[in-house]
Amino acid sequence: MTCVLVTGGAGFIGANFLYFLRQEHPDWHLLNLDLLTYAGNLESLSGFQDDARYTFVRGDIADRALVEDLFTRYPITRVVHFAAESHVDRSILDPGVFVRTNVIGTHTLLEAARQAWKDPAAASSCRFLHVSTDEVYGSLGPGDPPVTETAPYAPRSPYAASKAGADFLARAYFHTYGLPVLVTNCTNNYGPYQFPEKLIPFCLCQALEGKPIPIYGQGTNVRDWLFVEDHCQALAQVLEQGRVGETYNIGGLSEMANLDVVRLLLDSLQELRPGLGDLTRLITLVPDRPGHDWRYALNIDKIQAQLGWRPRVTLAAGLKRTIAWYLSHQDWLDRVRSQVYRDFLQQQYGARVTGKGGPKP
Ligand code: NAD
Numbered sequence: 135m136t137c138v139l140v141t142g143g144a145g146f147i148g149a150n151f152l153y154f155l156r157q158e159h160p161d162w163h164l165l166n167l168d169l170l171t172y173a174g175n176l177e178s179l180s181g182f183q184d185d186a187r188y189t190f191v192r193g194d195i196a197d198r199a200l201v202e203d204l205f206t207r208y209p210i211t212r213v214v215h216f217a218a219e220s221h222v223d224r225s226i227l228d229p230g231v232f233v234r235t236n237v238i239g240t241h242t243l244l245e246a247a248r249q250a251w252k253d254p255a256a257a258s259s260c261r262f263l264h265v266s267t268d269e270v271y272g273s274l275g276p277g278d279p280p281v282t283e284t285a286p287y288a289p290r291s292p293y294a295a296s297k298a299g300a301d302f303l304a305r306a307y308f309h310t311y312g313l314p315v316l317v318t319n320c321t322n323n324y325g326p327y328q329f330p331e332k333l334i335p336f337c338l339c340q341a342l343e344g345k346p347i348p349i350y351g352q353g354t355n356v357r358d359w360l361f362v363e364d365h366c367q368a369l370a371q372v373l374e375q376g377r378v379g380e381t382y383n384i385g386g387l388s389e390m391a392n393l394d395v396v397r398l399l400l401d402s403l404q405e406l407r408p409g410l411g412d413l414t415r416l417i418t419l420v421p422d423r424p425g426h427d428w429r430y431a432l433n434i435d436k437i438q439a440q441l442g443w444r445p446r447v448t449l450a451a452g453l454k455r456t457i458a459w460y461l462s463h464q465d466w467l468d469r470v471r472s473q474v475y476r477d478f479l480q481q482q483y484g485a486r487v488t489g490k491g492g493p494k495p
């Protein structure tokens with residue numbers, strides 16, 4: 135039986151991926167290592183409660199003894215590494231934990247896999263998929279073409295820099311030790327189980343409560359949006375069919391300015407839950423994120439050509455599915471919005487998300 139170690143499986147993409155993988159490979163043993171930080175939530179994995187093919191281990195990817203022990207106790211032949219500190223705003227408030235988890239944690243996992251898979255014959259049937267971000271390529275201007283996998287790295291936030299460091303380590307372990315590493319760099323995900331500090335679920339929560347929706351700067355920054363299920367499909371294909379040692383960009387071909395994304399979200403919310411009134415009145419321009427990258431966009435020709443993957447879900451359709459999920463999971467939402475969550479909002483936005491709205495765009 136294939137045993138796959140998924141790190142960060144109690145987070146947004148990790149939880150979606152575990153459900154996806156179980157459907158794709160019902161005979162695999164899924165081993166989930168997650169520290170359960172503020173972003174990790176076991177409730178997202180309630181569907182695995184009585185599943186004998188699933189094991190949860192609470193622990194830190196930077197805990198070398200623990201990680202080595204897992205490789206000794208379980209016949210792990212696949213690693214899919216999601217665990218990370220993932221929110222740019224938090225990395226600006228407290229960069230240290232990003233270095234520890236994203237760089238040291240990734241190194242710890244790579245080293246444990248290298249030790250466990252040191253027999254070249256065994257290693258040839260193993261794969262270590264390191265999940266990363268488009269932010270490592272840095273900020274694009276309006277006329278720049280979407281970046282390919284060979285573009286130089288130019289990270290600009292502590293989060294992006296820590297992910298870039300982790301990517302370099304993962305690549306180095308392939309080149310230096312022959313560890314069967316694959317790296318993916320993906321654009322902004324959205325969908326069920328996303329922690330409501332990220333743009334889409336955060337704005338949705340604020341709108342449902344009639345509170346101000348803070349948009350950084352002029353709302354003109356551009357992101358490319360990918361429905362999480364499409365990301366999971368791409369990862370599952372890269373894991374099994376990707377070429378070891380290579381990097382694959384994964385994107386939604388769906389670039390949009392933040393203000394337009396929020397307007398589309400609010401329109402869809404009004405359709406699904408009429409009677410909320412004019413929600414655009416809640417949109418509030420607030421001071422910009424320091425070092426705010428203007429635009430990200432990925433060229434995805436490689437994954438399309440090599441693996442036949444392309445995004446299936448349009449932003450409009452994905453947003454409707456996402457809103458419908460949040461509307462029918464109010465309990466999940468209430469529980470993740472704990473005191474810790476409220477403390478972060480206070481630190482990040484001050485009175486702006488609770489007080490009266492600022493100027494309208
Ligand atoms: P998330 O913040 O929702 O989840 C992160 C998970 O990692 C949580 O369950 C948390 O408890 C766990 N974790 C954190 N520190 C840990 C540690 N030291 N040891 C073990 N577990 C730990 O993140 P996400 O949005 O699901 O992102 C997952 C991965 O995908 C990250 O590596 C991120 O960089 C990458 N990524 C995310 C996006 C996106 O739009 N969300 C896009 C591209 C790439």
Ligand code: DAU
Binds near residue numbers: 323332333351356
């Ligand atoms: O690009 C991939 C990255 O996407 C991932 O690697 C990160 O883990 C993920 O968090 C995400 O990073 P962003 O910084 O792009 O996502 P966020 O949801 O924080 O912000 C999206 C855009 O919206 C960004 O331009 C900042 C803006 N924004 C965000 C928030 C939370 C606002 O204008 N107001 C807000 O309150």
